[in-house]
Amino acid sequence: AQTVTQSQPEMSVQEAETVTLSCTYDTSENNYYLFWYKQPPSRQMILVIRQEAYKQQNATENRFSVNFQKAAKSFSLKISDSQLGDTAMYFCAFVDHNNNDMRFGAGTRLTVKP
Amino acid sequence: DTAVSQTPKYLVTQMGNDKSIKCEQNLGHDTMYWYKQDSKKFLKIMFSYNNKELIINETVPNRFSPKSPDKAHLNLHINSLELGDSAVYFCASSQDWDEKLFFGSGTQLSVL
Numbered sequence: 079a080q081t082v083t084q085s086q087p088e089m090s091v092q093e094a095e096t097v098t099l100s101c102t103y104d105t106s107e108n109n110y111y112l113f114w115y116k117q118p119p120s121r122q123m124i125l126v127i128r129q130e131a132y133k134q135q136n137a138t139e140n141r142f143s144v145n146f147q148k149a150a151k152s153f154s155l156k157i158s159d160s161q162l163g164d165t166a167m168y169f170c171a172f173v174d175h176n177n178n179d180m181r182f183g184a185g186t187r188l189t190v191k192p
Numbered sequence: 193d194t195a196v197s198q199t200p201k202y203l204v205t206q207m208g209n210d211k212s213i214k215c216e217q218n219l220g221h222d223t224m225y226w227y228k229q230d231s232k233k234f235l236k237i238m239f240s241y242n243n244k245e246l247i248i249n250e251t252v253p254n255r256f257s258p259k260s261p262d263k264a265h266l267n268l269h270i271n272s273l274e275l276g277d278s279a280v281y282f283c284a285s286s287q288d289w290d291e292k293l294f295f296g297s298g299t300q301l302s303v304l
């Protein structure tokens with residue numbers, strides 16, 4: 079079974095600084111996709127970024143970028159110029175063509191401090 | 193318009209009762225899901241429906257049953273509620289397995 083591991087239960091960062099959230103996964107598949115979701119206190123799940131495993135280029139979305147290391151099965155999220163509104167739970171997620179169900183890591187609670 | 197809507201947002205009930213949570217998506221997606229988020233925020237998939245057929249059934253108690261009257265709806269019925277069922281339940285949908293999930297706003301279920 080595929081597993082997704084987020085080893086940092088909580089992190090904090092000063093406003094305007096950069097923070098990196100780590101995620102590792104375990105799979106024997108070659109065709110899969112990785113995601114980062116954000117869950118602010120409102121409880122709504124919001125997609126942050128999506129990465130195709132077959133693409134070597136790291137995905138970026140404005141201040142959010144990933145460091146995708148396929149051989150190491152690592153998929154970290156970098157948030158640049160952190161803003162107070164980035165305070166949320168962040169979930170790493172994985173899905174492959176065999177299982178068709180998205181699996182989530184345990185989450186990292188990020189606090190951005192003013 | 194809300195893409196994935198689920199009702200109610202909050203549900204407080206007694207042990208042993210039967211309850212339902214409704215979910216509707218207006219995105220025309222083929223697959224809908226139910227996830228459970230426990231008190232530690234861990235998200236676990238419960239069910240997924242593709243074109244009205246159950247394609248994933250995780251090891252959840254058979255007190256939980258998904259019902260899909262049509263492609264746009266996936267309701268969750270829970271019989272004989274237990275204290276451990278207290279959690280936030282999320283409905284979601286996607287166009288294909290490799291596409292992002294669109295989530296509802298969640299239903300916080302409290303069993304007393």
